[in-house]
Amino acid sequence: MGIDDVVNQGKEFLEQNKDKINETLHSEQAESVSDSVLDAAADFVKKIAPDSVDAHVESVRESIDKSIGNE
Template structure:
């Protein structure tokens, strides 16, 4: 089995389970987990990046949060 076969199996899995995956990504559990991960990533980025980009980090964090979970 080559890489192409694995990729094709992944595509098939995603297509067959699209509704279940969408439901999982927009669940309360996904919201809770994503909030923790996004908060941690944003806090880290703010520590290593110049203060002048804090607003952009917050904006990107908000966009990512809107794509996962319920809020």
């Protein structure tokens, strides 16, 4: 099985389950998990990056957060 086969299987899985995946991504549980992960990632980047990028980090975090969960 080559990489193309794996990619095609992944595409097929996503197509067959897109409604379930969308429902899961916009659930309360996804909101809770995503908030925790995004907060941790943003805090980590802010600690190691210059302070001048903090606003950009928050902007990216907010953009991602809007796509996951239900809030």
